[in-house]
Amino acid sequence: MPGIDGFETCRRLKAQEATRDIPVIFMTALSETVDKVKGLQVGAVDYITKPLQHEEVLARVQTHLRLRNLNKQLQAQNLQLEQEIKQRQQQEEALRQSEERFRLAIEGIKDYAIFMLDAEGCIVSWNTGAERIKGYQATEIIGRHFSCFYPEADLQSGKPQQLLQIAAEEGQVKDEGWRVRKDGSRFWADVAIAALRDEKGLRGFSKVTRDITERKQAEQELQRQYQRSQLFAEVTFKIRQSLQLKEVLQTAVAEVQKILQADRVLIYRFWSDGTGSSVAEAVLPGWVAILGQKFPEEVFPEDYRQLYLLGRICRITDVEKEENISPCLVEFVQQFSVKAKLVVPIIIKQELWGLLVAHQCANPRYWTDFETELLRQLADQIGIALTQAQLLEQETRFSQQLARSNAELQQFASIASHDLQEPLRKIQAFGNRLQDKYRDVLNEQGRDYIQRMQNAAHRMQTLIDDLLIFSRLTTRAQPLVSVVLAEVIAEVLSDLEVLIQQTGGRVEVSELPTISADPLQMRQLFQNLIGNALKFRRANEPPCVKISSQIVEQLQFTTDSGSAALCQITVEDNGIGFDAKYLDRIFQVFQRLHNRSEYEGTGMGLAICRKIVERHRGTLTAESQPGQGAKFMIALPVNQLLDQ
Template sequence: MEEKQNNYSTDSESRLQAIIDTAIDGIITIDNRGVVETMNPAAARIFGYDPEEIIGQNIKVLMPEPDKSLHDVYIDNYHRTGIGQIIGIGREVLGKKKDGTIFPFLLSISEVRLHEKQIFTGIVHDITELKKTEAALRESENKFNSIIQTAVDGIITIDTRGLIEMVNPSAQKLFGYEEHELIGRNISMLMPEPDSSQHDAYMERYHRTREPRIIGIGREVSGLRKDGTVFPFFLSISEVQLADRKVYTGFVHDITHQKVSEERLRRYAAELERSNRELQDFAYVSSHDLQEPLRKIQAFGDRLKTKEYDKLSDQGKDYVDRMLNAASRMQNLINDLLDFSRVTSKSKAFVKVKLDKILSEVLSDLEVTIEQTGAVIERSPLPTIEGEPTQMRQLFQNLISNAIKFRKEGVTPVVRISSRNVQLHAHLTSTPGDEMVEITIEDNGIGFDEKYLDRIFNIFQRLEGQKYEGSGIGLAVCRKIAVRHGGDITAKSTPGEGTRFIITLAKKHLQE
């Protein structure tokens, strides 16, 4: 019987020793003076020692200062008063490894009395990784809070009842409230009617049907400030499932300036359309009204020249010739005015236009003029853009004709045509108008003084008087075409050294 008890005792001790040796946490026992009696493999691994290096030494060798110096005092206080700071309580402390590294661990100590001997058993749970995780989590939370607090857009979080839980400074500023005035209040206070009264019903319907109106979609809505003013903003809402509940986070992007600009642009466009229509009507009606009396002047002038010319004095003949020349110029002006009025925003729809092909066709049309003047045309490849082919042809024809017309006497006219791609704003290419093509048409002709730059693109403006043929309307047409194609035209010039016209055209356009 006694032998069975001894065997049972031996088995229990072996089992207990196996548990201690294989435990993940460190287990250390010390006597009542603090001298280490046992140290399991986990404890040895945690502190970086072999057990033999620690057993027999005071436990304070595993402590950094000031705990190391205070440990003996702490044990004396416990023996004297029975009040422990860790024994029977447990807490987070710092340990010192063999290599001097300081690390955090959770220490729980129990007091054990064996045959009138007092020992203390400490369980060491290394929390280094836990502390790192906690620190990373705190850093992440701090970053997240920092982003929310410094965000330009307003951020508001509400619970499923619509009560405000969090509101960042931007949202407070947008709506004109202090934080304490909003927390715990219903989000409907920030809405004008009828949205304010309908919001609770909207949330109830969403919870019942899961059919969103804004959540996960986003749309333009109106907000109500503390001072009673209403302003437009774009609201996007995300649904967030926390561990035990659901919240909704709304992102508020103020679009007041955008909407004001859109309205100004709408009114300006409407006014411009009305003005253009009136101008076109005026030009068309005026031109047609002028045609009839002009035809009479030309008809009677032709009769005078064919039937009565010989009866006229030399001065009379001169008068008739000058009258017919003036009538002819007037006819050309009327035709040009009609051409100008036809370059409108209601022309043909834009299509893909190969500018290289357009240029080749224009040069073919100008072949006789080019041969007669001995002009040299130097060209580099031009891109394909969206545009109106007829107007592109008109643009090139006017500018190249001008380059040849305003040549210097005794000098072979040279016209250089080139292009390059232009991006108005870095990294923006998604919207029509972001990408432009810049076309340069440069000549070595007579040039002009750049102080007249604003004048040359105005209708009927001519800098060279009667020396060169034309009505002074060609460059006005060019500007109108360039503007209609989302760009503009300008020029660089020096008298006697030639002119460089720079035309910008958008590569893509809004669908009309």
């Protein structure tokens, strides 16, 4: 469905005559009421939310196909009846002359109650189909008003007369609703009433009634199934919301107890020694709680457990009257006031984990197929949730293995980088020889090729160095010691002295604190920040870098190392700046905002800076506008444990 969703697809199907009658069922993860209403509004006949049970989906599809076929038959039959009525209206004079023949013609129709009314609505004739559907003989009913078939509520509302009035005004009217037979039973009727006119005006009405109780019951059952499936989906969703085993099990029994309105619902778990106990329970006040009680192996012996492993479902309506229950079992369950019970197995990876059990204590109870199937499906969902909980535990172990693997990868990266640098050095060395010995031999294009090769090798060398720095920030970090930041900045400025002179720039340094840090990483941090400030300068304006600091707040560590004062160090420049929308991007690996021909670099510098700051339990962010310079704010704890 390129470019459209399921709702629009359904709407378009329903808008076209060729596809209008195709039943549409939504199968979707959208479970909100507004989505269900929207689906039904655009023309869907059903709405199924995930997770899906294929038996239920198949049953619904089959039901709607049957209903569609019934509807087609009904439409064809209605069309035929409408045509007959129309023909009768067009041939009223001829029909009056052949009234006896018409009566004989309709007499044999048994699936429809066809009868004639006078202008007041009294019955003047009817067929054998009317006798079969209504239960009256013709002699009992002719002369009575047709409203005698309507329930009391319709009579009080005046519905029969309203139908006649509409038919008289509009020519015909259709209606559906409950009707009453002679014996007092009710059936759902599909009714069509047509006005009969001649040159003198309204002569009477023809009325056709069809018993569609079976179709109506199918629709109601479909609606019940839909409601049940929605309820099941909600329960399943609640179970799957959490992978905490205890919470999953307690949610399951609580929801089952509410759905079944059972007196007690519990989850019984089998232990490796054959014993078992209730690990989750929802029980109504007044009944004995079983939660936590341990039961011996004799309660569920090995042969019983094997039957449950094969999928056995135990459904007992009345414990005292059940023929296949041993007296000792009856005595046992009576300890907990159990009069009826429903038991389904919980199986995980082809092993019997436990049982989902529903108890009725107040009175015996017949467990319906729907309740049995619901309990079975919920047991399957509990099994899935338990499996997911086990997978979570496995994932935790995997994470630990991954950490070890990462350490090995760091070692691999170091070895690989060494192996990569060796051919680069050869490329650079032979490139230098070509330039020195064959510069005059090569033409301009050849010299350009060599220069490009050298530039690419240099960029690769720089990239490998930056990657090594980035990967070693945590694996080869030095212990934290007391670092005088003023001395670190002085060393950095000494290293950048040539660049500062070439750009005509100046660096103003205010008073800086002494902090607990890795001195080499602090040097990397400020060399990158100050170097960037000098590199990304505005044309025809000397760069100016200002470095200052202040104590801002106390930082509470999440570990037992307590709290420490937090200092904010600001590195501000008057360079080209950047758009604030790129703030997150500039701290990512290999992210550049400018072409390499404009500004050199690998896109690793600020990523290295942020990782250094985070290793020191600090934060690094920036403020800037294009053409207005940039301000980088580093927040670092002043004092930390010196063995971090």
